[in-house]
Amino acid sequence: MRGSRAKVPATPATIQTVLDLPHLRLSLFSGAAGLGREVSWAHASDLDSPWDWMAGGELLMRNGRTLPAAGGAQAALVERCAEAGASGILIGEDPDTPELSHALAAAADRHSLAVLRAAYSVSFVAVSRAVADANTGETSARFGQIEKIYGALRDSLASRTGDSPTARLGRELGCRLLLLDTATANPVDPAGTAPDPALRRAVLAAVSDHDGHIPGVLHVPFPGGPQVLAVEVPGEEPTVLVTVGLPGSDTSLLHHLATAAAVETAQQGMLREHERRLGSELLAQLLDSRAEAKAAHGELAAHRLPPDRLVLLAVRHENSAEQRDLHLTLSRRRVAHLLLNRGDLLMALLSDDPGDLAVVQRRLGPHTPTGLSARTSPDRISEARDEAVWSLSLARGQSGGGPVRYGDETAFTVLRSLEEARAIVERVLGPLLSYDRANGTELTGTLRSFLVHRRSWQRTAAALNVHKQTVMYRVQRVEELTDRTLAETADITELWIAFQAYALLHGESLS
Incomplete structure (x- = not known):
């Protein structure tokens, strides 16, 4: 019985x-x-x-x-x-x-x-x-451990001591807990204790062996040391909770720990969002020349950015979430930066360091068109913006996308600098732009559409949704204002180059 x-x-x-x-x-x-x-x-x-x-x-x-x-x-x-x-x-x-x-x-x-x-x-x-x-007795003990996990989490979040939940949980359970970025094994909390080099190498090697896909429980080989286990933590960026010497470990306990760690990850995310907003305001002041030079140097130093080795990056973005996601990635990788959305452009002020720039490009994607300014300083950030936008236009025009830096001779264009582009726009298109601004007309847009559609009256009229006679009238007015005729190849070429310059100056595609 x-x-x-x-x-x-x-x-x-x-x-x-x-x-x-x-x-x-x-x-x-x-x-x-x-x-x-x-x-x-x-x-x-x-x-x-x-x-x-x-x-x-x-x-x-x-x-x-x-x-x-x-x-x-x-x-x-x-x-x-x-x-x-x-x-x-x-x-x-x-x-x-x-x-x-x-x-x-x-x-x-x-x-x-x-x-x-x-x-x-x-x-x-x-x-x-x-x-x-x-295992009835063991089950009761396990429930006691789980209760201890959530109790420690509650107390840690309610305390004002600055004690992180994972640090407190580690002490409660008699082991070491590390909340780490999966790609770098850096602590999620910038102030957190980093793993010692041997443990960090072991974690990165174990993650690499699984191609970055963390199984239910990742066993980290650590010869001569205590048992090291890792579990994935839910979050916007890949995160793992590493346990060193966890007593009486079992899968359910580990995943309860991961759930608790996700709360800390979310808490860190809120702190990083606050940092991002402060950084955006500083970059806006620099772009608009609203920051005094001495104060700007101090603010940049506080963000770990070297005032004498800066570069501005520009990229087209689909939505505002990309700024938040990029900020989270760069923060996790310890890449100093400021980010700002302006219209459909995302701009980033970074240290002119190849390693930092490589991290950004990997996050954006190797084939994403990206514009970089020349090396700059706090007193010429507005000029750097023009250089970055110029470079972005060149990047969007080259096959394969990728980054282009201002002054990069490998990027083909008949225009060699911002100054040259501004000069040709003013000399060739200036009268049209001024006339349109003064009279609310659309002569500049009509001319560009006419050139894009191979000087076809019918196709241009269809594209602009106007009558063909209207196009003919506007083109005649363009010829009068620019003192150029669209029957001459030289005049057509000059007008098209002027439109190229205009597109480059405004970060548009060259086509």
Whole structure:
């Protein structure tokens, strides 16, 4: 007769405990030396790499038909599960179960990892329930740990000591917790303690081995040190919570920790949003020449930007969220910057450092047209804006996109500088622009459309949604004001180059 729940031991169940339960009718295949391993949970998985979802202490349950047939592959399954801290493996036999190999048996004995067999009629649900029943005391302890996690989180967020939730949780649980940016392993909190170099390298290597895709639980190889596990934290930027020496770890506890860490990530996001707004205001003052030189130098230094080595970047953007996203990425990568939206342009003031500029371009995309000014200083930011916009137009006109820097001789244009562009616009298009401003007419736009549509009266009229006679009248007026005729190739060429210059000065496409 089965014992009552009151008599269930408070100590964790072992593989031997599960094997001895008569109603499960389990049998031992190999790995007898591992029968004393404690079992925290029974975990069913037919994934190719189930160890990526283990935190330690699980009994892996696997359908026989999904077991690899080759002996080497069976042995590898045992080895990887042992490395992940599994308590044992249970094979649910079915008509398609391949023969369990000698290689599997040898690996199980070598790693002291018990491999059990379950009859086809035994449900994995029954095994899971049996393990849960056997661990009633452990379950209560786990709930106590979870309660401690959320209690520490609540107290940390309510306190005014500046103590971060992860730091406090680490002390409460008797381990080390690190909330890190996935790409760099930098702390999410700029004031947080960075991992030591060896741990940082280990985390980055483990993430790289998974191509940046964090499984349920990432086991970070750290020879000679405590167990290091990492779990993904929900957030706008890829983030991981790294646990070092977490006692009694299990998958559910780790993901509760990740949920708590997400609150801290959101809190850091609000602080960074405040920083972004302050930076935008400073950049607006510099662009509009509203900042005094001495004060500007101090403000830039406070943002870790060197006043003598600045560059302004310009890029077209689709929505205001791109500014926030870029700010978050650069902050995580410790790239000093100021960002500002002006119309459909996103501008960034950065240190003229190849590494920082590479981070920005990777975030924007290698083929995104990007304009860069020449190296600048606080007293000529407005000029740098014109240079960046000019360069952006060149970048949008070159095949393949990518960045273009002001003065870059590889960017083809018949116009060599901003001054030359302004001069030709004033000399050739100046009379038209002045006439349009004074009279509310659209002669400049009509001329450009006429040239774009290969001097076709009909196509130009259709594009402008006017009568063909209206186009003919406007073009005649253009010829009078510019003292040029559209029957002469030289005059057409000069007008088209003037439109190129106008487009470059206003950050438009050259086509």
